[in-house]
Every structure is written in structure tokens, then in C-alpha cells.
Amino acid sequence: MLTANLPAARILVVEDDPLLASHMHQHLQGSGYSVCLSEEGCDGLQRAAQDDFDLVLLDILLPGISGLEVLQNLRERRGVPVILMSALGGEQDRIAGFSQGADDYLPKPFSMVELQVRVEAVLRRVAYERREFAPPQLDPQLQFDDLRPDVQLAGHWAELTPTEFRLFELFVRHPDSLMSKAFLYQQVLRRAYSRHDRGLDMHISHIRRKLAAIGYTAGRLETVWGKGYLFTRESV
């Protein structure tokens, strides 16, 4: 199973609003993470560079040195995952342009649930990358071809694109496991997730149509509304 079973993960929160910072601290600590707070860019950078954190939550608008500069400096020294937070809404596309190097981007205002999802997604991706995998458990109907890369059913290729193939393979490896959109963006599309981004949904829609076209019935990609996607096996 693919779960974020990392209760001891250490998180550094760099946020200058004391009220928001204490909320985040309280919530993340309640979820079993070990949390450090920093209210200022330079201090945050120093601590992120010295200590061994699993994740850094970084505000963009900070007193002194900006979050983007901190990110740039930090990237020269460490590869620790970073989630940027900012009130610069509505301009996700532009933010995505200059936040190169961040693992995700969380526009303010956000709910603690949303924060939790994003944090889990990044930690889960890191954990996933560290794990060794057994060869994929074969689907009762489909044959996977890593080199092509595509799947076939009774001699018919589904004509999946490489991204669609990676996405589908991830689902098939972990049936009945809820994949949040934030995690799928992290793991397969390698970019930050934003509210209006429909890239992932389109890939899923394509996969469904292509699999239906070759007559695949052994599994279904289900939408869990507001959360993500789930692959379920049909009992045949």
C-alpha cells in the first residue's frame, strides 16, 4: 500500500503572520509532524540549510529577504522539498513561471485540510521515490509494455501517451488507494497543482476513453469528488 506513514517527518514553516503560523503549527503537530516555526526569511534559510528537514513551507512575501530568494539560495545547498505559499492568487500561471524549483504552490487563503493534502502529497512522493518496487502485479486483462510505453488487450494497443501510461501504471500498482490530485501532479506531472489546472483530469479522461475503446472491463478509474482518483478492480 502507498501511504504517508511518516509520523516523524520534520517540517519547517517560514511564515511571518504569527496567527496563521501558530494555526499551521498546531494543526501539523496534531497530524503527527514535528514542526519548527520561523518568522523571517534569513533565519528560515539558515535553519533550512543547517537542519535536516523533510519539508519546508515557505511564504513568498516575507520581511527582509523574499521567499523566492530564500528558495533560490536553499536550492544551491539542499534538495529539501519546498512548498511555496502566497496570497498572489489569480496569477497562478505567472507564479508557476518564477517559482521554478519549488515542489508545489499553495495559494492563500487555504484551509488546513488543503494544507494537509499538499504536505502529504509531497512527503508521499519523496517516500515513493525512495522505495524499491516489485515488478508490477499483472492486470488480469492488460499487458504492460514499458518500452513502448503502452498497454494492450487481446492484441489491441490502447495508444496511451507516455504520461498517460505512467499515470495508469501508478494506479494499477495501487488499486483501491485514493490518490489526491496534489500527489498525482507531484508524482506524474511533476508540477504544482492549482485550482483551475485541468491537465490531470484530461489525462484521466483520455485514459478512460482509450481503455473503453479496447474493451477493458477489469478495472475502473473513479473520481472521488473534491479529493482525487481511485482505481478499483471489478470482481469478474
Place this chain on the structure above:
Amino acid sequence: MPGRHSLFWKLTLLVLGFCLLIIWVSWSWGGRIEFRGYLLTQAARQQLLGYAAEAEQAWRSGGAQGVEQWRAQLQQRESSWLAVIGRDLRALGTRALSLDESQRLTSMREVDWPMSKRASGLPIIALPFPQQPQDGQLVMELPERFLPEGFTWHAQLLVHGLLPCALTLLLCALLYRLLITPLQHLRRQANALRGEQLDARTATHISARHDELGELGRAFDHMAERLQGMLGLQRQLLRDLSHELRTPLSRLRVASESDLDATQLRARLEREVSSMQQLVDDTLELIWLGTERPQPPLEPINLASLWALLVEDASFESRWPEQQFRCLLPAECCVRGHLNGLAQALENGLRNAIRHSPPGGVISLDGHLHNGVWQFWLDDQGGGVATAQLETMFLPFTRLSAARPDGDGFGLGLAIARGAVQMQGGAMWAENTAQGLRLNFQLESV
């Protein structure tokens, strides 16, 4: 290569014409003035012709003796050489011409010829007898005092100095009229803009020009229009936004003063905060679309796939069964657009259609390909809107019915949808059908 209407050609013609004019004027006019400068004055001519008449008189009355006598008299008044000769070029007086004198007769001039000292010595003038020219003529060297001044320095100054100066002045005036006057007009308009008179526009005689200045005028007008539109939009949005925020704020205020329990208060808080966040997000999105005019990279988008995922969301949100959404487009219908923008536009259109549909109504997506452009439309069965509202419904904060159910959006959806479609180089408009409203989209095919 400058265009057909470029100022380059006007300037070329003007300068070329000017150069030719200067050359022609100073050549022909200068030549004429120089020629006149070498002619004898009227008084000198009269004087010389008077001598000829005297000579004829002397010849008639005194014959050779008379001529000799008159010659001696005249020689006292005029020191220059003279002779009175007959048609056969022999002297009419008693003294025959010396060889040197005879030679002089070969270079005689008429009295109205130009005179110049450039030849050797003073010119020799032939003055035929006024009454009987066949009888003889007076030949005399032009007296020094009658010699014309020729091409004087002030004539030269006039022809080679003042005249080109005057013509250059004319050229400059023309150039100024051609180039600087429109620029001055533009400067005045720019100053008006600076003074926040945003309705300042270039005069039609400038903006209708086909050359570079016309282009400048049109660019200026375009800029002023953008500024005016943008500022108007911003002011309007700010006004509407503050107005819209009052509703959830006043509800929150009432809730905070009421004796609701913690759970109810939390639910109320959650709902109002979400609606305020939605409002702020949508307004920012609209401002971003309207002012920054982003140009995202376009990609091929399969409309059937996009429709499938939008329907999935919409049917979850509205609890409509998926059978009430129909896609009549062919499966291979593919447009060139920006996925997130198009999804947002269609989603907002779909929400609008659901909101105005009767229970059990059907919403369908159909379209056709024409000249490489896909025109596709969303049809609902909600009865449509008044003709006057077909265009105003795309303005921000426009609601078609004042009595709207709670939390039913802020009238930003269609404005954002149109902005998003235009961002992809497409168009969006509405029309009424027999059953309801049709939202048309137009995007380039792949």
C-alpha cells in the same frame, strides 16, 4: 523597403523636387540676370544712337569734309576711337583707315548686344545711320563709362545666396507642415492624457492618414482607449466588489451578534468565507484576464474528453443524472486552445445553463467545422433571455434576475468565460433558440 504609404516617399519627392527647383531657378534666372547685366543702359544707347544721327547729319550736310570735321569735334568729347564708314567698310571721311583700324571693324557689335570686357579691350560698336542705314555707319569703341557692370556681386548674392535661402525656407515650412504639425497635435493629446482627460483622441485628419504618423495617431488612440477601458473596468470592479462583499459581511455581523451555537456559527462562517473567497478569486481572475491579456501556449484539445470530465463534475455538483448532458460533437473534434482556459469557460457556461434549466432539462453540446474553425455551442432549455441581455450578460456583476437563490454566484462566470476564450484567440457570444439560450464558442480547429 518602406510601404506604399510611407512618409519616405513624400520626403523623397519633396527633397527631390526642391533640389531640381534650386538647380533650375539658379541656372535659368541666374543666366538671365547675368545676360541683362551685360547690356548697355538705355541712356548709353540713346547717347550712342545720338552720335550716329549726328554723324549722318554731318555726312549729309558736309560730305567727307563734314564727317572729318564732326569726328574731330566728337573726339574732343569722347576720347575713345571712332570711325564713320560706308557700306563697303571704307571711311567716309577724308582720312583712310589704317590697317589696325580696319582689323577692328571685323569684331563689331550691335548696340543691343551684351558687352563685356572679357574679350581684349573695350568692344567696338556698329551704329548704322538712323535715317539711311544703307549709307553708312558710325563705328566706335565703347566709352569706358558706358561699360555695363556685368554680373555684379549683389546680383550674384541674390541668385546664389538669397534665392536658395528663400527656397530652403519654403522647403522647411513644407516639412514642418508635413511632420511637426501632426506631432504637435499628438503632444497636445498626450498632455491631455497626462491631465487625466482620458477621452482625448487624435483628430481624424491625422488618424486617417496612411503613413507612419497616421499609424502613430492610431496607436495613440488605441493606447488611450485601453487606458480608459482599463481604468473604467477597475473602478467599476472595485465598486461592485465592495458592494458584493457587504452581503456576506453583513450576514457575518448578524451571525456574530446572534445567539447561534458554536456548530451553527462555524457552518455559517464556513459558508460566508467560501463565498467571499470565491468572489475575490473570480475578481482577480477577471482583472488578470482583462488587464494582462495573457497569451498562453495553445495545444490541441479533444472536446469530447473535456466534456466528459466537465459533465462528471457538473453532475456531482448539481446532482443531475449524466443522461441530461448530451454531447453531439463527433469524437474526433479537436480544437487549438488553452486547456485550463477552455475548461473554465465551458464549465462556467455549463453552470449557467444548469442554473437556468427547468427540472429534467437537457443540456447539449453541438457544433460544426467551417473553414478550419470549430463553432460549438451549449444549448439549454431554460427559455432564453431578453434580446437586450444577450450582450450585457457578459459584463461582470451582471445578474439576469434580481431574485437569485442564495450563493448563486456573482455574475462573474460568463465574463470570465468570455475573457478566457478571447485569451485563446477565440470568440464567445449568446443567442436565443426556440427552447432556451445558446452559448456559442468559436476556436480554431487543429
